[in-house]
Amino acid sequence: MTRLHVISAATRPTSSGRPLARWVTGRAxxxxxxxxxxxxxxxxxxxxxxxxxYASTGNYAHQxxxxxSALVDSADAFLFVLPMYNGGFTAPFKNAIDFLYNEWKGKPVGIVSYSAGPTGGAPAAEMLLPVLTRxxxxxxxxxxxxxxxxxxIGAEGFEAPETLAAELAAVLADVAELAAQREAEPAAQAVAVTA
Ligand SMILES: Cc1cc2nc3c(=O)[nH]c(=O)nc-3n(C[C@H](O)[C@H](O)[C@H](O)COP(=O)(O)O)c2cc1C
Structure with a gap:
């Protein structure tokens, strides 16, 4: 089964992302x-x-x-629950990404962004895309x-708008499909080599 890590990218102690990430984890x-x-x-x-x-060497000095590295490496795919700060992704999350390199490589990722304002953090997600592609x-x-x-965010946690479960289901379907393609690739290559 595809090992999916749902990463809550926020670090503030009062983050709205934490209850949202719990809801996303439940749907996943x-x-x-x-x-x-x-x-x-x-x-x-x-x-x-x-x-x-450099992270690309995989030589890490610190525990x-x-x-x-071990946590990210153990995932086959990710969902990033991403807050928007000042029109972009957050510095702590970019820092966490930059710590590693090969551990991210080739893995499917879905983005659930959020913000206080009307964009829902879509600009932060767009800003992140070139980083993920890189x-x-x-x-x-x-x-x-x-x-x-x-x-x-209510007393019981995240109160999802009616359409959100279906929107998230589309992201999960994409991630599942990309993960299935990725899992099939080594087998296809092996067939090509032995044929
Ligand atoms: C440093 C900072 C910058 C923010 N900038 C924006 C912004 O540009 N647009 C917006 O709609 N909300 C902005 N917000 C509000 C956040 O999107 C909102 O507080 C969200 O809950 C933040 O995620 P968090 O609660 O997980 O930290 C900002 C919040 C912080 C702390």
Whole structure:
């Protein structure tokens, strides 16, 4: 089964992303095609990038990097739950991405962005796309953008607008399909070599 990590990219202690990520994790589990692991970037608590060597070497001097590497490496695919700050993605999340390299490579990724304002963080998701492409990741065709996030956080957690489950289902379907293609690729290559 595809191992899907749902990464909550926010680090603020009062983040709206945490209840949203819990809701996203629940829907991903309901999909049935994923082994889902929630990842909270605030709990990972990485420092600013402090590795002496490039991430592409895979030579990590620090235990926090080795732990982060093992966690990301163990995923087949990702959902990023992405807040927008000042029109873009957040510095801690970019920092967390930059810590690693091969661990991201070739893996499908879906984006669920959110913001207080009307864009739902879509500009942050768009800003992230070239970064993901640079890393050789496989972004899903669909994405989800959730505007007005503070009003959607109630006493019971995230209160999803009616259409959101269907929108997220489209992202999950993309990620599942990309993951299936990726899993099939080594087998296809092996057939080509032995044929
Ligand atoms: C530093 C910062 C910058 C923000 N900039 C924007 C913005 O440009 N547009 C917007 O709609 N909301 C903006 N917001 C509001 C956030 O989108 C909203 O608070 C969201 O809940 C942030 O995610 P978080 O709660 O997980 O930190 C900003 C919030 C912070 C803390």
């Amino acid at each position: 589990r309901e999909h049935g095609g994923f082994e889902v692991t929630p990842v909270d970037l605030a709990e990972i608590a990485l420092p600013f990038l402090d590795e002496p060597e 926090h990097t080795r732990d982060w 890393l050789g990741m496989l972004p899903a065709e669909h994405s989800v953008a959730i505007p007005g996030i503070p009003k959607l």
